[in-house]
Amino acid sequence: MKLSFGKAKSSVGLDIGSSSIKLVELKQTKKGYRLINLGLAPLSPETIVDGAIMNSPAVLDGIKGLLAELKVKTRDVVTSVSGTSVIIKKVNVPMMTEDELITQIQWEAEQYIPFDINDVNVDFQILGPSDEGQMSVLLVAVKKDMINDYTGVLTEAGLNPVVVDIDAFAVGNMYEINYPLAEGEVLALVNIGSSFININVCRDGISIFTRDISSGGASYTEEIQRQLSLSYNEAEAIKKSAGVEGENTPKEVLDIIGVVSDSISAEFQRSMDFFGTTNPGVSVNRICLCGGASRTHGLAGVISARLGIPSELVDPFKKVECDPKIFDPKYIANLSSASGVAVGLALRMAGDR
Numbered sequence: 001m002k003l004s005f006g007k008a009k010s011s012v013g014l015d016i017g018s019s020s021i022k023l024v025e026l027k028q029t030k031k032g033y034r035l036i037n038l039g040l041a042p043l044s045p046e047t048i049v050d051g052a053i054m055n056s057p058a059v060l061d062g063i064k065g066l067l068a069e070l071k072v073k074t075r076d077v078v079t080s081v082s083g084t085s086v087i088i089k090k091v092n093v094p095m096m097t098e099d100e101l102i103t104q105i106q107w108e109a110e111q112y113i114p115f116d117i118n119d120v121n122v123d124f125q126i127l128g129p130s131d132e133g134q135m136s137v138l139l140v141a142v143k144k145d146m147i148n149d150y151t152g153v154l155t156e157a158g159l160n161p162v163v164v165d166i167d168a169f170a171v172g173n174m175y176e177i178n179y180p181l182a183e184g185e186v187l188a189l190v191n192i193g194s195s196f197i198n199i200n201v202c203r204d205g206i207s208i209f210t211r212d213i214s215s216g217g218a219s220y221t222e223e224i225q226r227q228l229s230l231s232y233n234e235a236e237a238i239k240k241s242a243g244v245e246g247e248n249t250p251k252e253v254l255d256i257i258g259v260v261s262d263s264i265s266a267e268f269q270r271s272m273d274f275f276g277t278t279n280p281g282v283s284v285n286r287i288c289l290c291g292g293a294s295r296t297h298g299l300a301g302v303i304s305a306r307l308g309i310p311s312e313l314v315d316p317f318k319k320v321e322c323d324p325k326i327f328d329p330k331y332i333a334n335l336s337s338a339s340g341v342a343v344g345l346a347l348r349m350a351g352d353r
C-alpha cells in the first residue's frame with residue numbers, strides 16, 4: 001500500500017460491467033473516505049460478452065458520457081476484469097523472498113495456467129508458509145488481449161489506467177472499509193452482476209477461495225423475455241418492479257424469478273461444496289451479497305435457505321461520507337448495490353501492487 005501524506009489525492013474506480021459502467025470517485029479524508037462522484041452508464045446487451053469487449057465504441061461512448069456528465073477531472077483510474085480469461089489459483093511454491101518470486105513467477109505459473117504463458121500477465125500475492133519449506137501463493141493470470149482491450153478503451157477516453165484489478169478482490173476491499181472483520185470468521189462475498197457471479201471467500205480479510213460463475217441478473221431478464229414474449233427492456237423493467245411496494249407483479253413473472261433464483265442458488269451451492277472439499281474443516285459463517293442482481297426479489301432468502309447460512313446485502317457506502325446536499329440519498333440507494341466493485345477499485349491508489 002502506497003502511503004500518501006498531505007493533500008489526499010482522489011481516485012477513480014471504473015467498473016466496466018456487462019450491463020453498465022459504474023464510476024466511483026473517492027477522496028481519502030482523516031476519518032476515512034468521502035464520495036466525490038458516482039454514476040452509471042447502461043450498456044446494451046452484446047456490448048460485453050463473457051467479460052470480453054465486443055463493441056468498444058459503445059464502451060468508449062459510455063465512459064466519455066460519464067466523465068462529461070459528472071465533470072470528472074481525475075485522469076488516473078483503476079479498472080477490473082473478471083470471467084473465464086481470468087485464472088486465480090492458490091498454489092504451493094518453495095519458500096523464497098518476494099523479489100525472488102518476481103523473477104520466477106512466470107516459470108512457476110506455467111504449470112498452473114491453461115493458456116500460453118506468453119499470452120498472459122501474471123501477478124501474485126504471498127499468503128504465508130504452508131507445508132515444510134513451501135509457501136502458499138495466490139496466483140493471478142489474465143490474458144494480455146483482455147487487459148489491452150480494457151486499458152485501450154480507457155486510454156482512448158483520455159484516461160490513465162494505473163491498476164487493473166479483479167472484480168472479486170475489489171469487492172473484498174470494498175467490504176473491509178465498511179464492515180468490521182470478526183477474527184476467524186469466514187465470509188463469502190458474492191457479487192451478483194448481470195452475467196457473472198464473483199465469489200470471494202475470505203478469512204481474516206484474506207481471500208481463501210475465488211470463483212466466477214457465468215450467471216446473474218441477465219438470466220432472469222432473458223427467461224422473462226423468452227417465456228412472456230417481451231422485449232429486453234420490458235422484461236428488465238418488470239423484473240426490477242417485482243417485490244416493490246405498490247407494484248402488482250404478475251404471478252408468472254414471480255414464478256420465473258423463483259425458478260431462476262433456485263438455479264442460481266444451486267450453482268452457488270456447487271461452488272461452496274467445492275470450496276468445502278478443498279478446504280476441509282472450514283465452514284462459511286455468513287454470505288454477504290452485492291451487485292445489481294443481489295436486489296432481485298427473494299434471491300437473498302433463497303440462497304440463505306438453500307445453504308443454511310445467513311445472508312445479508314452489503315452497503316458499499318456504509319462508512320463512506322456522502323454529502324446529502326450533493327448526492328440525493330435516493331440516488332445513492334438506487335446505485336449502491338451495483339457500485340460494490342467500483343468502490344473497491346477507487347480504494348486502490350496509483351502505485352498499488
Ligand SMILES: Nc1ncnc2c1ncn2[C@@H]1O[C@H](COP(=O)(O)OP(=O)(O)OP(=O)(O)O)[C@@H](O)[C@H]1O
Nearest residue numbers: 017018019020193194195196217218291292293338
Ligand atoms: N432492483 C433490481 N432488481 C433486480 N435486478 C436488478 C435490480 N437492479 C439491477 N438489477 C440487475 O442487476 C444486474 C446489473 O448488476 P451489475 O451492475 O452489478 O452488473 P454488471 O457489473 O453490469 O455485470 P457483470 O459484472 O456480470 O458483467 C442487471 O441484470 C440488472 O437487471
Ligand SMILES: [Mg+2]
Nearest residue numbers: 017018193341
Ligand atoms: Mg459487475
